Amino acid sequence: xxxxxxxxxxxxxxxxxxxxxxxxxxxxxxxxxxxxxxxxxxxxxxxxxxxxxxxxxxxxxxxxxxxxxxxxxxxxxxxxxxxxxxxxxxxxxxxxxxxxxxxxxxxxxxxxxxxxxxxxxxxxxxxxxxxxxxxxxxxxxxxxxxxxxxxxxxxxxxxxxxxxxxxxxxxxxxxxxxxxxxxxxxxxxxxxxxxxxxxxxxxxxxxxxxxxxxxxxxxxxxxxxxxxxxxxxxxxxxxxxxxxxxxxxxxxxxxxxxxxxxxxxxxxxxxxxxxxxxxxxxxxxxxxxxxxxxxxxxxxxxxxxxxxxxxxxxxxxxxxxxxxxxxxxxxxxxxxxxxxxxxxxxxxxxxxxxxxxxxxxxxxxxxxxxxxxxx
Numbered sequence: 001x002x003x004x005x006x007x008x009x010x011x012x013x014x015x016x017x018x019x020x021x022x023x024x025x026x027x028x029x030x031x032x033x034x035x036x037x038x039x040x041x042x043x044x045x046x047x048x049x050x051x052x053x054x055x056x057x058x059x060x061x062x063x064x065x066x067x068x069x070x071x072x073x074x075x076x077x078x079x080x081x082x083x084x085x086x087x088x089x090x091x092x093x094x095x096x097x098x099x100x101x102x103x104x105x106x107x108x109x110x111x112x113x114x115x116x117x118x119x120x121x122x123x124x125x126x127x128x129x130x131x132x133x134x135x136x137x138x139x140x141x142x143x144x145x146x147x148x149x150x151x152x153x154x155x156x157x158x159x160x161x162x163x164x165x166x167x168x169x170x171x172x173x174x175x176x177x178x179x180x181x182x183x184x185x186x187x188x189x190x191x192x193x194x195x196x197x198x199x200x201x202x203x204x205x206x207x208x209x210x211x212x213x214x215x216x217x218x219x220x221x222x223x224x225x226x227x228x229x230x231x232x233x234x235x236x237x238x239x240x241x242x243x244x245x246x247x248x249x250x251x252x253x254x255x256x257x258x259x260x261x262x263x264x265x266x267x268x269x270x271x272x273x274x275x276x277x278x279x280x281x282x283x284x285x286x287x288x289x290x291x292x293x294x295x296x297x298x299x300x301x302x303x304x305x306x307x308x309x310x311x312x313x314x315x316x317x318x319x320x321x322x323x324x325x326x327x328x329x330x331x332x333x334x335x336x337x338x339x340x341x342x343x344x345x346x347x348x349x350x351x352x353x354x355x356x357x358x359x360x361x362x363x364x365x366x367x368x369x370x371x372x373x374x375x
Contacts, residue, residue, distance in 0.1 A: 024313030027266030058204030085212030114191025146182030
């Protein structure tokens with residue numbers, strides 16, 4: 001009887017229900033969007049690491065993030081190759097620099113990745129098929145998703161990074177993250193020419209032999225290499241990078257605050273909806289108390305109405321968020337998408353919001369005096 005009563009109360013006035021559910025859906029959609037941007041910001045901060053095909057990462061002991069990675073002595077890479085269980089080890093450079101637009105001479109920040117084309121593996125098959133095109137000095141691969149601010153560019157063109165002219169020999173499609181408008185890949189001698197004076201690596205990438213375990217090799221690397229480096233499973237470094245960006249950098253903190261604000265907005269909207277609904281039906285609830293139904297039963301009806309509103313709003317917001325995620329992904333290539341963790345977290349926040357809103361809104365029922373109906 002409780003569920004049918006709650007259902008009847010909720011849907012008796014369909015126009016009011018649609019208006020209320022729309023307001024709740026809007027608040028939940030705000031949570032979805034803020035959480036989606038928060039997760040995307042973390043993924044984007046570590047986008048280079050996501051593309052690397054490796055098991056273990058070596059970084060400087062002073063490493064804080066990709067923005068301030070510190071340096072690894074170049075001898076650490078050959079030393080790592082001699083550790084049992086290591087299949088391969090390669091050094092990688094990365095640094096932000098300035099791309100010169102050849103049309104208007106404007107300078108735009110880009111991320112320059114320096115690799116050994118013969119000793120690197122990426123997860124992207126197309127990129128792996130093009131890295132051989134930068135075997136020669138002063139050649140460069142340019143990301144297709146690089147901003148239009150960089151000006152016209154095509155294979156065979158001469159491009160300029162900082163003061164160095166390079167020949168574009170190919171392209172790829174990865175995206176550059178949120179810290180730069182473009183990504184380029186060069187070989188290591190070319191990187192050293194662009195960034196005069198840099199010889200030490202910024203990252204070491206290790207692949208482990210099939211018969212060895214990642215944890216064992218990490219342990220051996222830590223014990224056998226000098227303490228001027230830090231060793232992580234690549235997955236752990238990715239988690240660390242993403243956590244740093246969303247927990248320390250202002251943009252991550254801003255999105256977290258956005259989630260909290262959206263939750264509070266949803267609470268206020270749901271409370272107003274339930275409070276209005278209960279005030280409208282206060283005489284009916286008082287009658288239920290007069291005929292002997294318990295407070296527990298009446299509270300259960302109120303909670304069920306709150307759950308109906310919340311679940312309906314969640315479904316609408318879930319569908320809209322999926323559409324917006326896909327649209328944003330296609331528009332700006334931001335890695336924002338719906339996953340089980342995001343959907344589950346928002347669902348949990350929605351149910352929590354419902355419980356918080358129901359408790360104060362039912363206070364009127366508790367105080368209602370059935371005797372007032374018969375005066």
